[in-house]
Amino acid sequence: MNLAETRRVLAEAVAATDPRLQELLDYALEGGKGLRPTLVFLCARFGIYDALEAGRVAAAIELVHLASLVHDDILDGAAVRRNRPALYRAYGTVPAVLTGDYLFATAFGLLAKGKKAVLYTVTEAIRSMCSGEIGQLKGGLAGPEAYFTYIGQKTAALISAACRCGAILGRVKRNQQECLAQFGWHLGLAYQIVDDCLDLFGSPERMGKPCRQDLARGLLTLPVLRFLAVTPDAACWRERLARGLEAAEMEELVEAARGLGCDTYTAAVAADEVTRALTALDRLPVNPVQDELALLAARTLAPLEDPDCPAAYPGMTAAG
Amino acid sequence: MNLAETRRVLAEAVAATDPRLQELLDYALEGGKGLRPTLVFLCARFGIYDALEAGRVAAAIELVHLASLVHDDILDGAAVRRNRPALYRAYGTVPAVLTGDYLFATAFGLLAKGKKAVLYTVTEAIRSMCSGEIGQLKGGLAGPEAYFTYIGQKTAALISAACRCGAILGRVKRNQQECLAQFGWHLGLAYQIVDDCLDLFGSPERMGKPCRQDLARGLLTLPVLRFLAVTPDAACWRERLARGLEAAEMEELVEAARGLGCDTYTAAVAADEVTRALTALDRLPVNPVQDELALLAARTLAPLEDPDCPAAYPGMTAAG
Secondary structure (H helix, E strand, O other): OHHHHHHHHHHHHOOOOOHHHHHHHHHHHOOOOOHHHHHHHHHHOOOOOOHHHHHHHHHHHHHHHHHHHHHHHHHHOOOEEOOEEOHHHHHOHHHHHHHHHHHHHHHHHHHHOOOHHHHHHHHHHHHHHHHHHHHHHHHOOOOHHHHHHHHHHHHHHHHHHHHHHHHHHOOOOHHHHHHHHHHHHHHHHHHHHHHHHHHHHOOHHHHOOOOOHHHHOOOOOHHHHHHHHHOOOHHHHHHHHHHOOOHHHHHHHHHHHHHOOHHHHHHHHHHHHHHHHHHHHHOOOOOOHHHHHHHHHHHOOHHHHOOOOOOOOOOOOOOO | OHHHHHHHHHHHHOOOOOHHHHHHHHHHHOOOOOHHHHHHHHHHOOOOOOHHHHHHHHHHHHHHHHHHHHHHHHHHOOOEEOOEEOHHHHHOHHHHHHHHHHHHHHHHHHHHOOOHHHHHHHHHHHHHHHHHHHHHHHHOOOOHHHHHHHHHHHHHHHHHHHHHHHHHHOOOOHHHHHHHHHHHHHHHHHHHHHHHHHHHHOOHHHHOOOOOHHHHOOOOOHHHHHHHHHOOOHHHHHHHHHHOOOHHHHHHHHHHHHHOOHHHHHHHHHHHHHHHHHHHHHOOOOOOHHHHHHHHHHHOOHHHHOOOOOOOOOOOOOOO
């Protein structure tokens, strides 16, 4: 199968001679839902593609994703990822920086064997991801506009790149590549909005990591920005957020936000993005893959509706 | 001129829309002696090459070098680089990780436009650099063999890659590419041995950074390994090194090592590597560039002999 092939390429690509390095790499590779590789394969199916090449590109994009997670966890000070300590907590910051670098280099090694347009697409996505993280470092998130710029750069760029790369591999026409990239962009936005919504309103069991992490590090995501826009106590909450919330205050904010319908609002914005993704799909010539992509997009919203359905698409591992 | 062209490509490539990011990038780009870009151009001149393409590759390899310095300084806990605070000290670890990532991605963006063989060569060098750093993290350096593996992966790999890329750009024959890569490898080893020698025996004014840094973080470089091999008090020193040396003890070690000729020994090993580099050059068909490369290799040793000559090759900036 496609994703099994990706897993195999991935494991082979990161094989290291040093056992210490291998331990770090294995740790970084574990888990992963395989959204981006799935998108590469699905979008490639709009045309005729080489499965081996697609497996390499899918693996490379997943590596870029995993590398960025390893580095982001350092940046965010995140303690837990996928129900385990974040790599830098388990092994230290220094090995984590290096593991991320090694994964990035491995990804480029895989891409070096393929099409330049693919390599260029992924490179631009990484630059975008870095810009997003750096832009957010000092600025916080002032309002919805900054929020959308941030999640676009941080999340949607690579998901869109995965779709575009698939399309390039399938040799589909330029304007259709654009449609699939657009689809990925809006899917990525929806995906991140859902994630941010779950981080605020969800439970740690559901997420496989502690909740309210964005709030704890002063990152104002969409539901919080909505809350500040509709609560009569906005000035007071802004002050409290600026100095950092206690755990009890966080629960208070979450309850108040729920009372004002900020969860429903956020879910509606995510649904809007899914609609935009589907609109982009509709501009493509009819193809059976469209239904699969549409299903995948719709499933992005599932975790908001059904608490027992955290996996939004076929998982690459049993862990989802 | 070649290096001016490289600087221009470099500045253009890392132009960011975000002023905060630009500030970080400018900081990371400052200084740099331009050894690797110089080697790209010199080796390309063994054949016929496209100057624009060579400028891109030279800039990309310099970016990889600068990115690795930014990350390495975090890893090493280094406070000062080129007479200024290391980037992560000036701006924080998080921005430094991201700046390094951005520089890496930018380098690959430049390489994406060119030959795959070049991209692949650089990718392998980066993997090697990461392996070296990770291998060294837990192990320390047990003896000369581990030391040579480490400096090979950490330093010689990228310098050798710069030479190989130049040769690829010049379309020189495969066996000649190999000779130039060999030249770069031994030059890189010599370069690092000299650096390690200066770190132990030199003065901060000369180095543009504090000395005895390797010793301070428990990294046993060649002169220290030699000292441990020849001093009658080896057992005692090993014990003291294992628990970490006080400043006075460091001076004591340096003086004792000097007394036992460890500085001369280390210089001789570096000179051996330069000889090996020159031998690799001799296997190439006669070409005026050989003399320039030979001069460059010989100059690597100059800082050990002449304290007033810290710049070993034509500098890319006034700062050398």
